[in-house]
Amino acid sequence: MQCATAHKLLSLRIDGELDDRRAPDLAAHLRDCPSCQAFARELERCAAALDAVSVSEPSADFGARVMASLPPQQSTSERWTLVRGLLRPLPMAAAVVALALGITLASLMNGNTTTTPTAEAFESDVYAESFSALPEDSSGARYIALVTDGGN
Amino acid sequence: MSANMQQDDTPLLLAAGQGDRAAFGRLVERYHRAVIHFLQRFLTSQDADEAEDLAQDVFLAAWKAAPTFEPRAKVLTWLLRIATNAALNYRRDRQKRRAVSLDGTAPPTSDIESPVGRALSHETRETVTAALAALPPTQRAALILRHYHQLPYAEIAAVLETSISAVESLLFRARQSLQKSLACHKSESPPQVSPGPRVQP
Structure with missing residues (x-):
């Protein structure tokens, strides 16, 4: 060894x-x-x-100080309620984004079959086509309006 | 380790996770000495008086994390893992602060000594404390968990989130370093003190 x-x-x-x-x-x-x-x-x-490394006794009120500093514990059901609350807006936001992407892609495909516009013209055509194809009230129309006019 | 700590306190911690403050209070009562003594030994002598404040943070973190406790771990192991992380973070922050301001703080007074500890001179006590403080943090934590808390290697591995073979290596290197540090002060220590009963946390 x-x-x-x-x-x-x-x-x-x-x-x-x-x-x-x-x-x-x-x-x-x-x-x-x-x-x-x-x-x-x-x-x-x-x-x-x-064994020479010595330690000191904790303060007599240590436990009381800890207990006084504790916040309320969240129960499991409370935590799930919080998670559900946080997740609730997500489906609507996801639907709006998916709709906008779908419309944009569809417009791109339509546009590409006929001409090859410049970038600026292409963009405005896409918006115009998308916008006109949507009901005025729809979420997609509101999204397009936000994107095209929101900055003005 | 006291008899209290060897019993299964998992139900208390699970109850605390459901918001049972009385159950958590019993855990604080049972484990606060172990946590505070671990922190006192882990922190350098200048910081040892911060151990109680840090221990309070440890129990606060434990209360918040109790709902996620998995009963696979022992309560003491779980608490010491939180305490180790807190001590490592504290040490990192302390080093940053010391880089900005170097202040001399008097070492704290110590009250509890083992029979062997009483037999050693004040100089030796300071030398051993300094040698322990000079160890790299994970070696120091492993040695404290083993020597003072008598945790089995598997539980030390759980606390430090490492393997059992890594724990063996940490302990060996810690002892090697300690032996080298203390060899320089051999003349100040008593001749051949055999290992006596450990100081209980």
Whole structure:
């Protein structure tokens, strides 16, 4: 056994974690290795020295201070209500975006079959076509109006 | 580790997760010493007096996280994981603050000592405390969890979110560093003190 391996096993031994399979090998090595015997003594000395690190008793009112600082716990049902509340606007927003994208794509496909306009003309044509194809009241029409006129 | 901590406190923590403040109060009562003592030993001597404030933050975080507690973990392991993360974050923030302002703070007084601790000189106590504080944070946490809290390797691995073989390595390197640090002060320590009973957290 190498001394480096013996050192690692000594660390396990001091924690009582050295298994029976490796213990005899370590013991045999220690019998013949004064250097590892010294290392083993040093490890024990250090373990004992750690007991010198002292701690102080917690304040008597620690528990009371903790309990006074606790906010109300949210129950599972409350958390789900919150999640549902946060998610509620999403379907409507997603529908509006999907509708706008669909209209834009459809318009693109129609436009591409006939001419190849410049970018600006293409964009305004797409908006105009999309807008005219929608009922005035629809979400899609409101979205297009927002995109085309909202900045004006 | 006290007898109280060996019992199954999972139902208390699950009840706390449902908003049962009395159940959480019992957990605070049972575990606050372990958490505070872990933090006192982990923090450097200049910061040890902050341990109670940090422990309060740990229990507040535990209260908030209680609804997500998974009963696979032991309550103490779970609390010490929160405490370790809090201590590591505190240390990082502290280092940032020290980079801006270097202030000398008197080391705190300590009240609890083991029989071995009482036998050691004041200089040795300071040397050991400094040697422990000089260890890299994860090595220090592993050594504290093992030596003072007697956590099995598997639970230390759970606290530090690492493998058992990594824990073995952390502990070995921690002891090697400690042995080197303390070898320089051999003349100040008593000759060959055999390992005595551990200080209970």
